[in-house]
Amino acid sequence: MKTSKLRTFPQRCLRGTAILLLTFFSIAALLWLYQDLERGETELTLERPQSFILNNVNILPMGGQKVLPAHTIVVRNGVITEISPIAQVAESELTVIDGKQAYVMPGLIDAHVHVLDRSYAKSALAAGVTTVRNMGGFPYHIKWRHELESGEWFGSRLVVSSPIFNSIEQGDPLAHFRVNNPDLARQAVRDYIAEGYDFIKVYEGLHAETxxxxxxxxxxxxxxxxxxxxxxxxxxxxxxxxxxxxxEHSEEIYDGFLGQTFDDSKAESAAQFFVEHDVALVPTLAVNHELTQLSNKKADYLQRIDQAAITPFARFIYEQTSFKRWLNASPELATYNREVDAYLHHLTRLMHERGVKLVLGSDAGALTGLPGPATIDEIELMVAAGIPPYAVLTAATVNAAQSIDMDQQLGRIAVGFQADLVVLNENPVSTIHTLRNPLMVIQQGRVFSSEDLNQLHAEAHQHSNWLLSVIRHLNYLIFG
Known part of the structure; x- marks a missing residue:
């Protein structure tokens, strides 16, 4: 009897191993099939003309503070081909849109967001943010970028970073590419760019050599x-x-250059570094303001935000981590957060006054903020910090376009530039809050009316379910 058991044991082990391998490869095959078949969608009409005349508008071109009153913009195949006073335009073959003396500025660019779902890209576009730079990429972001470029659904244009590089000790094993070996890091840079990521994202825990x-x-x-x-x-x-x-982040100046002290002399040295090396600063005041509000106003703040716009999977993660941390903050920590938040505003204004180039980024998706609404929050916070509105709008257009190597295509209203435009009730330089309610958004010449924007806003609340969200990330963890 004992001999019989000894003989059958290896067979049972092999059978168990085979079942495990079969299960693994079956799951892998399902993930691969999901990656190939799962697509984005929209209720909006996909076929949209990209040629038209936008007549009778006041243009803020962002090539200077001067507004061009009573002008016309001619767009052909998504590109601006003419800008002129109304009397000089005679283009009968194109559809004419009456701008009714509204103000037009370039589409906003948010250079620091985390697009956790297709709904986030829709949320951004609905708010007039025509381009976002996603700071923490995964393979599904490349897929979404391709879908948007193919016109399968509508959302902000995606510029996609690599997965975040961080050290083995400090990196998140579920989200970061953790590396301590310089040679492996070099190879990963080559691999990620070959896979289609637009640029490389680095994090603070990396060792100097890496x-x-x-x-x-x-x-x-x-x-x-x-x-x-x-x-x-x-x-x-x-x-x-x-x-x-x-x-990224004025907070990193406070932590890194200033050693978590309110030391303006060290801030001056930091500003000199940025100017000398032509490195732009993305302040991301909005996300620090969020955690300050959470830690001070607790559940009252959480109840006032649009929680339905947060994808359920992300919200679950935040409830176990960030929300729990800040909602349970002690009075001492809450006070400290208020003091740091106020200093970060001061620090950002100081950077601007010393000539540091600012690029707008909200860090939307990292906490409660959503791409689009958080972008406008960031703009208003920068203005509240004492930075002139035109300089803030420059950070969200001209400077942001430079940060993604698209400053010859985006960020200004000029002949030869893509027709990414936001149509507003008032001049945003004098009335920054008008950005909250765009009359019309135009992306690559595709016009989205107020009704379209309402539909996009509704779709921004229609998220992928839990299973899809988990599968996307498993696909990354298994296949890289």
Whole structure:
């Protein structure tokens, strides 16, 4: 009897192993099939003319503060072909849209968002944000970018970072690419760019040698690197951070340059670094303001926000992490957050006054803020910090376009530029709050009326279900 059991044991082990392997490959096949078949959709009409005349509008071209009154914009195949006073326009073969003396500015660009679902890209476009830079990419972002470019649904144009590079010790194993080996980091830079990511995102925990290798390899490939500084490298060779296209978060100046002190003399040195190396700052005041509100006003603040616009999977994660942390903050921590929040506003204004180039980014998707509404929050917070409205709008258009290497296509209203436009009731320079309610949004010449924007806003509340959200991430974890 014992011999019989010994003989059958290996067979049972092999049978169990075979079942496990079969189960694994079956799941992998389902994930692959999902990746190939799952698509975005919209109730809006997909076929939209990209040629028209926008007549009788006041243009804020963002090539200077002067408004061009009573002008006409001619768009052909999604590109601006003529800008002229009304009397000079005679284009009978194109549809004419009466602008009714509204104000027109370039479409907004949010250079720091986390697009956690297709609904987030729709939310952004509904608010007049025609382009977003996604700071923490996964394979499904490349898929969504392709779908948008193919016109399968509508949302903000996606510029997609690589998965976030971070150290093995500090990186999130479920979301970051964790690496301590410089050679492996270099290879990963090559691989991610070959896979279709637009640029490389770096995080603060990276070791100096690894961070330096990433910057060097990206420079060799001619691709940009954006993100957090490496604290290790800041102590060893600060100047190497001059290779960053954008430095993310005023909070990182406070943490890294100032050592978490309210030290304006050190802030002056930080400003000098940014100016000397032509590194732009993305302040992201909105996300720090969110956590300040959560920690001080607790559930009252949470109840006032549009929680239905947060994808359920993300909301579940936040309820177990960020929400719990800030809602349970002690009075001492809440007070500290208020003080830091106020100083970050001061710090951002100081950076502007010292000539640091600012690029608008909200960090929407990282907490309660959503791309689009959080973008406008960021604009209003920067204005409230004392930065002139025109400078803030420049950060959201001209400077943001430079941050994504599209400043010859986006960020201004000019002949030869793409027709990404926001039509507003009032001049946003004098009435910044008019950005809250765009009359019309135009992206690559496709016109979205107020009714279309309402539909997009509704679709921004229609999220992928839990299963799809989990499968997307499993697909990344298994296939990279």
């Amino acid at each position: 961070y330096s290798a990433i910057l060097a390899e990206a420079n060799t490939l001619g691709v940009m690197v954006a993100g957090h500084p490496s604290y290790d490298l800041m102590h060893k060779n600060l100047k190497k951070h001059g290779a960053l296209r954008t430095f």
